Amino acid sequence: MNVDIFPKKMFVTGTDTGIGKTVVSAVLMVGLKACYWKPVQSGLTEETDTQWIKRITGLPESHFMDEAYKLQSPLSPHASAAIDGIRIEMKALSLPSVFLGCNALIVEGAGGVMVPLNESHFMLDLMKQMGFPVLLVARSGLGTINHTLLSLEQLRRNRVEVAGVVLNGPKSPENREAIAHYGNTRILAELEPLPEINCRTLEEAFSRWAGVLC
Ligand SMILES: Nc1ncnc2c1ncn2[C@@H]1O[C@H](COP(=O)(O)OP(=O)(O)O)[C@@H](O)[C@H]1O
Ligand SMILES: [Mg+2]
Incomplete structure (x- = not known):
């Protein structure tokens, strides 16, 4: 596989929360030596996605920027912001200009x-505002076809460019084929469960994606 299938700038979304957006972003970060931005972090009780990616990848500070919104409660951003007494403003979610010089850029939703x-904007509106191709992370197993096709349909209806899908979890050739066919999309990569997540295992995963390892 040619790693050029991954856009230089991409918006990583998922069919759900906890689906593997951050882990897939970390694989891409290590492989592409990319910059990373998480504009809206909802939930501050555990390590944030930015902190986790920084620690695991070991990439320099210059590859990261602070979140535009850091919301306390691990809820949907609209609800978490309300608890913090603020409203998320779309214009505060413009890409920081410091990222313009990055080799590659990953924005995680x-x-x-x-x-x-x-009250009137969705993550979809942020994708439209950013204008980068979207990479959709989906689980590999049962239930994924419905969630993935619905997400793809909504992106396309709104004329958001879809770079493709990354399937996370134990391989399921049947689901892979169904998503590619019915979703009329590319499966960019598959990520199997990593027994341990560290810089080396992320690098190996990227190498498998790139066809360097078998
Ligand atoms: N391929 C994988 N191998 C091992 N652990 C994974 C894998 N994908 C996700 N996880 C774990 O599942 C949890 C949710 O993944 P995460 O990437 O944080 O999801 P999201 O960013 O979509 O909320 C994390 O604890 C993460 O480490
Ligand atoms: Mg995440």
């Missing part, structure tokens, strides 16, 4: 496509 940011 929160949750999935139809997660509300405020």
